[in-house]
Amino acid sequence: MRDTAVKFEHISMAFPGVLANDDVSLEIQRGEVFALVGENGAGKSTLMNILYGINTPTDGRVFIQGREVERFDPKTAIGLGVGMVHQHFMLVPSFTVAQNIVMSREPRRARFLFDNAKAEALTQALVEEYGLVVDPSAPVEELGVGLQQRVEILKTLFRGAEILILDEPTAVLTPQETDELFAVIRRVVKERSMTVIIITHKLYEVMAISDRVGVMRKGRLVGVKNTSEVDEKQLASMMVGRPVLYDQLQKTGSPGEELIRVDDLVVRDNRGLKAVNGLSLSVRAGEILGIAAIEGNGQSELLEAITGMRAPESGRITVRGQDVTGRSPGDIRAVGLAHVPEDRLSTGVSRSASVSHNLLTGKHREGRFNAFGFHQRTSTIQRYAQEIYDRFDMRGAGIDATVGDLSGGNMQKVVIAREFSFDTPVLVIAQPTRGVDVGAIEFIHTRIIEKRNQGCAILLCSADLDEVFRLSDRIITIYEGRITGEFTSFSKEEIGFRMTGTRQGEGEST
Amino acid sequence: MKNRDKGSYFASLALSVLLAFAIGAVILAVAGFNPVQAYAAMVDGAFSNVRHVGDFLEYAMVLCICGLACVLGSRVGIFNVGGEGQLLLGAIAACQVGVVMNGQSKWLVLPCAALAAMAVGGFYALIPGVLKVKVKVNEVITTIMLNTIAASFCQFLAKGPWKNPNRNMVAATGQLDPQYWFTTLIPSSNLSTAILIAAVMAFLTWYIMQKTAVGFEMKLTGQNPRFAFFSGIKTDKIVILCMLISGAMCGLVGMFRVYGVEHLYRSSISNQYYFEGLTVAMIARYDPVTVILLSFFFAILKIGAQGMELSAGVPNQIYLIIQTVIIFFMAAENGIFTSVQAGAQRKKARAALARKEEQSHG
Incomplete structure (x- = not known):
């Protein structure tokens, strides 16, 4: 026996107004890879934060390597051999x-001086x-995300971790980098008999890497x-x-006609560097163009430039035939x-305003909401908000609730409901389901496809590659501000390859 | 504010006021005054004489319009600390219009003076507004600096080019002909018909902020400027518009002081009155209706304290102590309230948990 x-014994964790963990008992064996899955807000992170000593449970006991945890703080947890790599x-x-x-x-020389050679x-x-x-002497800022994650893991190992918690480790990785990470996990588990706990909501990863899996729902460990x-x-x-039917989207x-056109666009990021570097694309009516790119390769700046949130340096942007550069x-x-x-949070909603006001924004100048053109008709606004609220199935606190109090999924529904209610022929959608639970993802995907089938031109960008694959008619890969490939039939390996900078074919200029 | 929040806000405000008076009482007692007598003298000072009632109503008007001007700025996320300068410039401009146009019909002079006050005050607020929007200069610093410039500039005008030739004062402009004065409503008090205009202004400000589409855009801009911009609102224009109105309101207060009370420009036109209005706005958490209500309260306190000084010999600085203690408590209230609330909820969660466990065992 291992x-x-x-060992968690009857762990409960109450936050004001919510029971984040409800009587959770769980044993994790040495030398196994344990996956913890669940929707957002299911309590996985809370449970792991208890293990890492960030949260003190309201009730219950925790044993690490057979010793009961008496003081919950990260220092104690690290001392007991727990290491955590945050998202x-x-x-x-x-x-x-x-x-x-x-x-x-830090290793020191003469008591006060940092000994760099020894550190390396x-x-x-x-x-x-x-x-x-x-490379020990490389500055971290020059490393890719995958290598940075490796540094994080090494850091926990340096501190003597035997139990490694990885919080959504693959969210920022390409498929290749994910494979490498999994190889590393397998190696440390096998050779060092370490214990790895991986929090994720990508189920295929659970299948690929874990020995056992725990499923959480609404604070409880359901299996x-x-x-x-x-x-x-x-x-x-x-x-x-309940059963989830991943229906094939119809x-x-x-x-049809071209509704978005971008020619030779150059956009600088906040640091003044060229984030988008001579990029051209086009999206037609009734088509979803998906962007596959690792975070920080210019896709955010591209979308900001198209939607007017950021001024481009050069190039031309045309929407429905009009120059909007x-x-x-x-x-x-x-x-x-x-x-x-x-x-x-920062762009899509006003957190301190009500749901109804967030839904109204953008339509607040319309005649039907204003008597004599200036006096807001409160009851018409409430009725309109209620209608949208119902249509988008936002179960929760109602239209008078403050948006900041909503869950991530409902908040995202507020954004999607508002933007889709404008009935525009062009949609630019970024991260439609980031931090949204499985049920709401289905719903949002169906709405997006509905828009496509109605003839909208949709430019879609998501860090979740599966989402891009599922929704797109066409995919482009972007690396360092340039398009590295375009696909109409998708292969994960090939696209992952392009996302890391390898160009499609030889001598292509885009 | 939601109703529930409003209830707890007024509860904590009442508590803060009580505590402030209690602390004031202790200070009075330590200083050798009888607190009961002093506070009685304070109430007396405000209400015993109809003249004093007129004075506190006039002062409430000043606090209210200055406070609302501050609320308007805060609505779009700007902290307009420059109202004092806007007020002084508005006052001196309005006054000079009356002096220069002497002899014309008052139906011509008064609107011209009001326009001049609004234009000068508005323009002076526009400077920090444009700097903020176009080059992201912090408005708190610019408005404070502009206050000093305005005060010195007005003093320069009153001593130099616009000096009153007939009166032997250090710094004052020419006096207005009595036909241009606002009619006094309570004899020998400061209260004039200006308060009627102020009441209309207060209503309009409230109405625009709370009930119109423009007010809605202001609110969004203040809550999350990025979201407002993202939604297609011309946030720069809204911010500049608000600063313009805010400055024009302060300028008008200056005109009210000249045409209603002083009848010429001198530095007693305003003794940091805008800052007292700003304080009221802060205590009212920038809620327009609360600003209006609290303006009366603080005006009564101030005029009462002046009466107390005369009748009971208690220095009126006790008013400032009470006011600042209220601010202190109201600032701390938020944190104290949330931590008490969180504690109560934790307790409730624990109790619910215990109940549940009992049920499952039993």
């Missing part, structure tokens, strides 16, 4: 790999021990299975508590474009 690495890396970009890894436990030697030893190849004994469909139903019609979002919307922004 030893128990982690957002916590590295100092200007420091080298070695400096990041030894941080807070220690890192090199670690690299060789675990076979996680990375723990051996991965070999379940399939993705079963897991999905366990997650949402696409009808063929592309450098125009304001208001002007471009007037031409017939709606926009689901990638960051709903």
Whole structure:
């Protein structure tokens, strides 16, 4: 029999107004890869934050390697051999790999001076021990995301971690990088008999990497299975508590006239670097053009330029035949474009306003909402908001609730409902289902396809490659601000390859 | 504000006021005054004489319009600290119009003076507004600096080019002919017909902010400017418009002070009155109706404190102490309230958990 690495006994965690963990008991064995899945807000991160000492449970006990945890703080957890790699890396970009890894436990010379040579030697030893190849003297900012993640893992290993928690580790990785990460996980588990807990909501990854899987729903652990004994469909139903039918989306019609056209566009990012570098594309009516790119390759700046949120440096943007280069979002919307922004919190909603006011925004000047052209008709507005609310199936606190209090899924529905209600022929959609639960994803995908079938030209960008594959008629890959490939039949390997910069064919100029 | 929030807001406001008076009482007692007598003298100071009632109504008007001007700025996310300068410039411009146009019909002079006050105040607010929108200069710094410039400039005009030739004052402009004065409503008090115009202004400001599409755009711009811009709202224009109106309102307050009370320009036109209005706006959490209500409260306090000083010999600075203690409590209230609320909810969650466990065992 194997030893128990982690044991949760009747863990409950109450946050004001919500029970994030409800009587969770779970044992995780040493030397296994345990996947924790569940919708957003199901309580997976809360449970792992308890293990890492960030949260103190309201009730219940936690044992790490047989010892009961008495004080919940990360220092204690690290001392007991727990390491956590967060979704957002916590590295100092200007420091080298070695400096990041030894941080807070720096080797010293003459008591006060940082010993860089020793730090690099220690890192090199670690690299060789675990076979996680990375250059100790390279500044972290020069590394790709996959390598940065490797540095994060090395950092936890340096601190003596035997239990490694990975919070959505593949969210920012290409398929190739994901494969490499999984190879690393398998190696440390097999050779070092480490325990790896991986939080994810990508079910195929659960199947690919884990030995056992725990499914959480609404704060409770609804099941723990051996991965070999379940399939993705079963897991999905366990997650949402009902069968999920991934219907084949019905696409009808063929592309019509060109509604978005981008010629030789150059856009600079906030640091003044060329994020989009001579890019051209075109989207036609009744077509979804998907963008596959790793975060930070210019796709955000591209969409911002098209929708007027960012002024391009050069090039031309045409929407429905009109030149809209450098125009304001208001002007471009007037031409017939709606926009689901990638960051709903900062751009997509007013968090302190009500649901009804968020739904009204953009239509608030329409005659039907204003008596004599200036006096807002409150009851008409409420009725309109209620109608949209019902149509988009936003179950929750109602139209008078403050948007900031909604769950991520409902907040996203507010954004989608508003933007889709403009009935524009052109849609620019970024990250339509980021942080949205499985049930709502289905709903949103169906709406997007509906728009496509009605003849909208849709430009879609998502960090979730599966989503891009599922919805798009055509896919382009973007790397460092340029298009590296265009596909009408999709192969994951090929597209993943293009996302990392390899161009399609030889001597192509775009 | 939702009704529930409103209830808890007024509860904590009442508590803050009570605590402030209690602390004031302690200070009075330590200083050797009888607090009960002092507070009684304060009430007396405001209400015993109809003249004092007129004075506090006039001061409430000043607080209210200045406070609303501040609310208007905050609605679009701008902290207009420059109202004092806008007020002074509006006052001196309005006054000079009356002096220069002496002899004309008052139906011509008064509108011209009002327009001049609004134009000058509005323009002076436009400077920080445009700087903020176009080059992202922090408006707090620019407005504070512009206050000093305006005060010195007005002082320069009143001592130099526009100096009153007939009166032996250090710094004052020419006096208005009595036919241009606002009619006094309560004899020998400061209260004039200007308060009627102010009441209309207060209503309009409230109406525009709360009930119109433009007000809706202002609110969105203040709540999340990026979202407002994203939604197609011309946020730059809205911000500049709000600053313009805010400055024009302050300028008009200056005109009211000249044509209603002082009848010439001198520095006593405003003794940091805009800042007191701003304080009221802050305590009211920038809610227009609350600003109007609180203006009366603080005006009564201030005029009452002046009466108290005369009758009971208590320095009127006690008013400032009470006012600042209220601000202090209201600022702390938010944090205290949320932490108490969170604690209560944690307790409730724990109790619910315990109940559930009992049920499952039993």
